[in-house]
Amino acid sequence: MIRPSGRAADELRQIRITRNYTKHAEGSVLVEFGETKVICTASVESGVPRFLKGQGQGWLTAEYGMLPRATGSRNQREASRGKQGGRTLEIQRLIGRSLRAALDMGKLGENTIYIDCDVIQADGGTRTASITGAMVALLDALKLLKKRGALKGEPLKQMVAAVSVGIFQGVPVLDLDYPEDSAAETDLNVVMTSAGGFIEIQGTAEGAPFQPEELTAMLELARQGLQQLFELQQAALQDAV
Amino acid sequence: MIRPSGRAADELRQIRITRNYTKHAEGSVLVEFGETKVICTASVESGVPRFLKGQGQGWLTAEYGMLPRATGSRNQREASRGKQGGRTLEIQRLIGRSLRAALDMGKLGENTIYIDCDVIQADGGTRTASITGAMVALLDALKLLKKRGALKGEPLKQMVAAVSVGIFQGVPVLDLDYPEDSAAETDLNVVMTSAGGFIEIQGTAEGAPFQPEELTAMLELARQGLQQLFELQQAALQDAV
């Protein structure tokens, strides 16, 4: 089996994490997983949603979007359709849950962090790139809150990152791009902490069902890929910007 | 650890699958997983959505809803809010993917099957009950299509069922009810074929991340529970109705 990109089965695409990509947000990252490019911003507002008022804790919520021509053929703009599609809602709920798992809300103070992940170019794996990049934007926003003295302790519990794995032409592969994704028999998104615990796993058989041993192989690939992603996050965070 | 219901860790709730529950649909099932009760109907319409026209194959799509007072406190009716929430869309997409995996669309002819899963009483596990019950309603609809000579072969590829597993007070348990679900550290929904392949797995750490060995234990519990569910589906299908 040769991957369309020529990558080894356990090889990530070229990953780039560019901080301070836009200037207004408290955290702003351009994350690139190969040709997949997502702008991830973390915006801070003081106050929390009504259901949390007066509990002395913070909140994080996420939204996801795609520019209409981020993809090979143009998609109708969700703002003009008048609603977000099911895929969009599913992804933004996943991003929100994943990043909330990184935080101790009690330490965040009564602040809300809005994560916005906007795909400007799609080539597979937009949700996993979003989580991985937004984690870095989130840390930049936390730094700012720390400087302002708006926190009640260290809210960061653990780093979180995500990667996709799948079965392509019968072989488990890491970090699927679009040509693989659209032909894969199985697609599995894995969100992990840097300590190796699972936050989310979402696996779907696109064609034939997948077997327990395939699941095991895919999870191992994901674990290896995620270790590299955690290192890339750290490297990005050490850049002077 | 004692489960709130007193069940053993690997014990399903009482499952009931009642066919022909309402009279108009081609397939109509009331599925009960303990106190969780869902009406699942399969409706047949000739013709397919535009993106499939002229390809000589069929389609299946699913919708999910909850009566406003299916739950402990009343939820606003989605029809009056003017949109379906993210959770609803996520669940109905899961039901649709799961049941499409049961079918060979090329054998279905140019027919569309609408699956409607409406929760009349919720007590945890509504999505897994929906899939398990809708599978039976789907088979009744297929029988009718067969009688009408509207099929191009046997569209049923494999039986599909679903169950939830989780980590409750540190212990892997099968088929969580609401008191467990709302307190579980991890929640994992597993959709399988009767031959033991995975169609979907969706696991979420609600509190601490879960470990690979916990995942293995949960998947084994799910496998055992699903074997019983496949038997219960078969038993229901043998009932004269």
Add this chain to the structure above:
Amino acid sequence: MIRPSGRAADELRQIRITRNYTKHAEGSVLVEFGETKVICTASVESGVPRFLKGQGQGWLTAEYGMLPRATGSRNQREASRGKQGGRTLEIQRLIGRSLRAALDMGKLGENTIYIDCDVIQADGGTRTASITGAMVALLDALKLLKKRGALKGEPLKQMVAAVSVGIFQGVPVLDLDYPEDSAAETDLNVVMTSAGGFIEIQGTAEGAPFQPEELTAMLELARQGLQQLFELQQAALQDAV
């Protein structure tokens, strides 16, 4: 004239009122008018809508829905269409007005009662079944409020029930089922109190106009049918549940 069902012109369908049909709501009734089956729940929330705040009185509002396949052919789900249709709004406004007529809002305290009527199987007369069944669910909710000491007196002013009458093949008939309803020349819904006063009458000529003497005959039929319905409500309320 022979009715499709073989019933006498002044004969109700078999009526069943099952209390405590689902477990979460303060009042929950399955009402059956023959093959028409509606789940009616009464949910209590403390507080009132803004326009009533601080006036020391309560409120009741109603919503109505149909499962997509409650009918002979599938209707699009209103939640996915993004709005409730005119028929739905018309019916839920009727249910709300009818049940508000049963109550003295000043005695209800600052509580809101939500009535939800969800048709799981339709065979004509869903709005009159809804009113008749919801009245019983409302009483169960009032009992609970009484127990909790949340009332400022007895809010029940009068029992309310509803039935349809019509002109079918030139003859006034009571409690139309779907085959009659879809062929009737005139359709009249009557909401009454147990003391014999009218709360609502809504009559529509589907074909030829109807004459004053036909109106008189239909109203008399309705009065007789409603007496039986009031007795059936009382019987249901005396059941130990």
Add this chain to the structure above:
Amino acid sequence: MIRPSGRAADELRQIRITRNYTKHAEGSVLVEFGETKVICTASVESGVPRFLKGQGQGWLTAEYGMLPRATGSRNQREASRGKQGGRTLEIQRLIGRSLRAALDMGKLGENTIYIDCDVIQADGGTRTASITGAMVALLDALKLLKKRGALKGEPLKQMVAAVSVGIFQGVPVLDLDYPEDSAAETDLNVVMTSAGGFIEIQGTAEGAPFQPEELTAMLELARQGLQQLFELQQAALQDAV
């Protein structure tokens, strides 16, 4: 009992029906019931809605609206709220059913008539004024269709008009204005044909239930008022315009 307006119990407000009120519509009427003023237009389009295609018959549908400041305090514009309210939908469905009763759709040819009733000033009875005025606009549109040779015979079966009656301070009164309407115990809208048959009756007890003999008295008042309205329609139609 003295009516706020000083009118006798069986006295209509001053009624004015002005044809050709605006210039574009095939039929355009300003109808005034005292201070209630409604612009009624009848617009003709060739073709029919999908559910009627190819059946060789026509259709009529109606819409109703109120200018935001047609009333004593400003109502939010339905176009900016993003939906029509339940009251609006209820009224426009009533107008549509009432005017369809005037026509033999088989004679209309495959044409659709849109009735638009827009209240520019409200003082009670907007729905009955709308029906009465729109009937005249409809006739002007039919004349035009006749001239164009677009009809398949005479589609007019019968003239239709509407009036409200009610119980005000214990006394049945005709054609309620807003001060009466908002204080009435009972409000009854009656749509009739010029031959004396009922098309619609919709009665609501606002306070106490109403009794059969009150219903009889109100219907008799309505009958008398409607005779005058039919004469006023005829007079308007004889005006050279």
Add this chain to the structure above:
Amino acid sequence: MIRPSGRAADELRQIRITRNYTKHAEGSVLVEFGETKVICTASVESGVPRFLKGQGQGWLTAEYGMLPRATGSRNQREASRGKQGGRTLEIQRLIGRSLRAALDMGKLGENTIYIDCDVIQADGGTRTASITGAMVALLDALKLLKKRGALKGEPLKQMVAAVSVGIFQGVPVLDLDYPEDSAAETDLNVVMTSAGGFIEIQGTAEGAPFQPEELTAMLELARQGLQQLFELQQAALQDAV
């Protein structure tokens, strides 16, 4: 060049401004620019939108609509489409900005004025007629606020009016009616103060681009037309009503 209406190039249509056109609004004007007829109301509510709370100043906002058959062929009602179109929003934003320019919000007190411009018959120039007429309705509303002692000084800074100009068959013309508007090469809307300053200019080349000297000629025509409109506003305001 002969204008379709036979008017001179610098000639306004017949302008009529009728105050107190409907009875409920604080200001209510029917403005007619030839066959274009718009009902303009100014409604006063105490209080201001959230973003202005506690700043001791007032606000003015505007909405615009067209009756479905104000035009030659029927337009779908925006309330039933579920949203206002881009043209509507653009026009109502223009009306709002234009009339806010007439006021010193600090003198208005914490009051909000809602301007509603509803076109009952369209023949070109509805937005400029709306602004010109609404200015008069606004003054009537201010008078009422003055009487009630609700103002904090004189809020009127300057009178505002609007007119359209364009290039029709190569010639600059004033106050385009629909036959001109639909064939014009350029369409320019000018909003001015009575002192001759510009509030808004919006020019669009419909066909060929327009040249600076054409712009100058159109602006001069507009200035002359607006002087007459300011006189007509004053005359209307002097009418005893």
Add this chain to the structure above:
Amino acid sequence: MIRPSGRAADELRQIRITRNYTKHAEGSVLVEFGETKVICTASVESGVPRFLKGQGQGWLTAEYGMLPRATGSRNQREASRGKQGGRTLEIQRLIGRSLRAALDMGKLGENTIYIDCDVIQADGGTRTASITGAMVALLDALKLLKKRGALKGEPLKQMVAAVSVGIFQGVPVLDLDYPEDSAAETDLNVVMTSAGGFIEIQGTAEGAPFQPEELTAMLELARQGLQQLFELQQAALQDAV
């Protein structure tokens, strides 16, 4: 007067036009007017909207959006609000009209071009940057259509670009950035052809009305700025990419 940016009154911000910014669209440009950054794509689809079918001509339409955190404080995502705001619709209508003025639709063949302008960072002048950048993306899309032989001649009639001018602290200035824009007395957007004709002018007095001589001065500034912009467009188009 010193501009916040230190620029001369007639000085543009640094303009950058980067072609092929994303890979999927037929034309894709990142346009930067200083800190304002907009991704402009031109997408080609064969076929035209219904109102143009069978007329042998093409169409161009435009949409505009802003990432939620393109601005100093986060704006709610229009897709999640469920509708595009008035400002968005106004801008996208302007972009569409402006670029349609560049084309001879008869030469375009039955193709539709979708222009999408998505602001990733806003600092004033997003609509003028959008038009200027989208013009270049449009040319790249036309080149592709030409290669495919899908055109019926040369559709490009003229180059179009746009710039804003305004009165800031009493002085006419070119190409306002956000600090100027939010404090300007007057804001004027000018869309021109490279031959010097006006396509659109939209001027708004934010504070005091503006005078004819100020308008003249602003238009002259715009003309000078636009000449530079036309040169920058040409330079970008000559880049090998």
